[in-house]
Amino acid sequence: MSVRVRRVYDPPEPGDGVRVLVDRLWPRGLAKDAARVxxxxxxxxxxxxxxxxxxAGEGSYEEFARRYEAELAEPEAAGLLDRVRELADAGPVTLLTAVKEPEHSHAAVLVRLLG
Structure with missing residues (x-):
């Protein structure tokens, strides 16, 4: 299984495989055709x-990750997580995010859960 995280603003690479945007909001200033999602x-x-x-800075990353994992256990999110896991079992998957520090974001939680 190959899952990696990249910033959505970085140009697509041949090894990206299936490109999955994991942000709720569309990234500012990025044309949909340029993102190749x-x-x-x-x-x-x-x-x-x-x-x-x-x-808002009201809690730690660890608390955020714990709460996010609880959200991912809900049926809709769990089904979508399974879908991404199936994609990753079939070939490379790149999780795309606009955050500046992906290693301290929801994308890192997803990679850990998918791995």
Whole structure:
């Protein structure tokens, strides 16, 4: 299984495989055709409430990750996570995000859960 994270603003690479946008909101200033996104499972992203809570600086990354994992256990999100896992079992998958530090974001939680 090959899953990696890249910033959506970086140009696509031949080894990206299936490109999955894992942000709830479309990245600012990026044309949809330039992003070359194959899938955009919005239900797999952190809830608006959790996203706002974390960006407001009200809690630690560890607490954010714990709450996000609880959201991912809900049926809709769990099904979408299984879908991405199936894609990764079939070939490379690149999770795309606009965050500046993907290693401290929801994308890192997804990689860990998919791995």
């Amino acid at each position: 194959d899938e955009w499972p919005k239900g797999l992203t952190p809830s608006n409430e959790l996203r706002r809570w974390y960006h």
